[in-house]
Amino acid sequence: MRIAVASGKGGTGKTLVSVNLSAVAGLDLADLDVEEPNAFLYFGDGPSTIVPVSRPVPSIDRSACDLCGECARVCAFNALVRLPQRIRVHEELCHGCGACVRLCPRQAIEEAGHEMGALVSMAQNGRRLVYGRLDVGEANAVPLIKAVRSSLEPGRTTIMDCPPGTSCNMVEAVRGSDYAIMVTEPTPFGAHDLSLALDVLERLGVPHGVVINKAGMGGVDIVAMCASRGAAVLGSIPFRRDIAERHAMGQLLIDRPEDRRTFRDLWGAVMRRMRS
Amino acid sequence: MTGDKGRVAISATGASIEGEMDHHFGRCRCFAIAEGEHMLTIENTARDASEGAGVKAAQLMIDNRVDVVITGSLGPKASQVLEEAGIRSFVGISGKVADVLERYRKGRLEASSGDSRDRDVQRKDRDDSLRTH
Numbered sequence: 001m002r003i004a005v006a007s008g009k010g011g012t013g014k015t016l017v018s019v020n021l022s023a024v025a026g027l028d029l030a031d032l033d034v035e036e037p038n039a040f041l042y043f044g045d046g047p048s049t050i051v052p053v054s055r056p057v058p059s060i061d062r063s064a065c066d067l068c069g070e071c072a073r074v075c076a077f078n079a080l081v082r083l084p085q086r087i088r089v090h091e092e093l094c095h096g097c098g099a100c101v102r103l104c105p106r107q108a109i110e111e112a113g114h115e116m117g118a119l120v121s122m123a124q125n126g127r128r129l130v131y132g133r134l135d136v137g138e139a140n141a142v143p144l145i146k147a148v149r150s151s152l153e154p155g156r157t158t159i160m161d162c163p164p165g166t167s168c169n170m171v172e173a174v175r176g177s178d179y180a181i182m183v184t185e186p187t188p189f190g191a192h193d194l195s196l197a198l199d200v201l202e203r204l205g206v207p208h209g210v211v212i213n214k215a216g217m218g219g220v221d222i223v224a225m226c227a228s229r230g231a232a233v234l235g236s237i238p239f240r241r242d243i244a245e246r247h248a249m250g251q252l253l254i255d256r257p258e259d260r261r262t263f264r265d266l267w268g269a270v271m272r273r274m275r276s
Numbered sequence: 277m278t279g280d281k282g283r284v285a286i287s288a289t290g291a292s293i294e295g296e297m298d299h300h301f302g303r304c305r306c307f308a309i310a311e312g313e314h315m316l317t318i319e320n321t322a323r324d325a326s327e328g329a330g331v332k333a334a335q336l337m338i339d340n341r342v343d344v345v346i347t348g349s350l351g352p353k354a355s356q357v358l359e360e361a362g363i364r365s366f367v368g369i370s371g372k373v374a375d376v377l378e379r380y381r382k383g384r385l386e387a388s389s390g391d392s393r394d395r396d397v398q399r400k401d402r403d404d405s406l407r408t409h
Contacts, residue, residue, distance in 0.1 A: 072335060078328025081335050083361050090353055093328045 001157040004177040008193030010164035012185045013213035018161035024254045024263040028158040032173040034132035039161045043129045048122040054113030055143040056096040064108035071100035117144045145172045180208040186218035212236040234269040282343030283311040291317040293374045299348030302330030330354030
């Protein structure tokens with residue numbers, strides 16, 4: 001079972017909810033925000049396994065290539081150029097769609113691997129953490145997000161800390177999840193981007209509910225907004241300085257009884273929603 | 277090179293030779309291509325590409341057997357493709373297409389390295405590639 005934690009707006013508290021919820025419920029944790037993974041900071045130290053992840057790029061057999069230029073013509077991302085003497089590949093523009101490989105009349109192209117990052121995993125107290133780490137300069141995170149997702153064990157429930165926004169990275173992270181917990185804040189910015197993210201979830205058909213973080217600031221009525229959109233409110237986390245301070249120090253909030261109760265209640269609400 | 281200093285492509289805002297140049301290489305409206313007495317305008321089919329417009333425009337230059345490109349700005353990938361294809365480029369140029377062509381043919385355009393980005397950025401890119409390879 002996969003439970004996504006997403007938001008729309010960045011900085012609303014996706015990681016805060018992910019790390020505390022997975023810890024209080026004893027669940028596995030995955031960080032799919034591969035451009036800046038940070039959930040591991042709350043997981044504790046331990047030995048980790050690092051596996052390199054590659055994405056497919058074209059490799060051209062120059063002895064078979066007759067420079068017809070069909071590959072450059074079919075590439076939707078302009079990653080291939082037919083120079084007078086050879087085909088040039090811009091691996092950074094390649095999306096790995098495989099069109100050139102399949103449509104080369106001479107079958108002179110095969111897929112080679114371009115290393116784009118790593119899959120890091122570790123285990124502690126029966127819980128597993130896995131996250132992707134994208135290499136600097138890589139523009140397209142989607143293949144690495146897919147790699148992290150497919151490394152999750154199907155028989156176990158995993159809380160997935162997802163990327164912000166509503167672009168390809170977020171879509172790829174939440175796609176196919178059993179449930180999505182949307183974390184927002186009661187500000188105009190938080191409400192606006194939450195609305196966009198809810199559009200995405202509705203299109204993807206992922207059942208979802210909303211957590212209001214920093215409740216008490218901002219003044220936007222998220223409860224009314226959720227009611228008008230038919231989205232369930234799962235719970236709220238108060239806007240308190242000590243919460244921000246402890247989270248910023250890398251501490252889990254559930255170490256304090258009253259905050260532990262907040263996340264226990266939140267997990268209860270998620271389970272009830274998933275069953276109904 | 278044949279004709280009057282080869283086959284020259286100038287990024288342009290319209291089909292008229294009296295019109296202004298377009299600053300962008302990859303996303304200009306069209307290219308004025310001149311060779312000797314002959315002049316034609318081709319539409320820049322790369323301009324709407326979501327990614328790699330510069331590279332696609334460079335392919336257009338190769339396919340049209342251009343010898344020289346004159347434009348305002350040129351990115352690193354397109355610049356590299358032109359260089360590898362043996363196409364000379366002049367960047368940071370502006371003005372009316374006809375005037376620019378005239379200036380080029382009289383040898384009054386200053387040759388440049390291609391990539392038109394800030395020199396510090398280029399230096400940093402070079403340092404980065406030295407570190408990683």
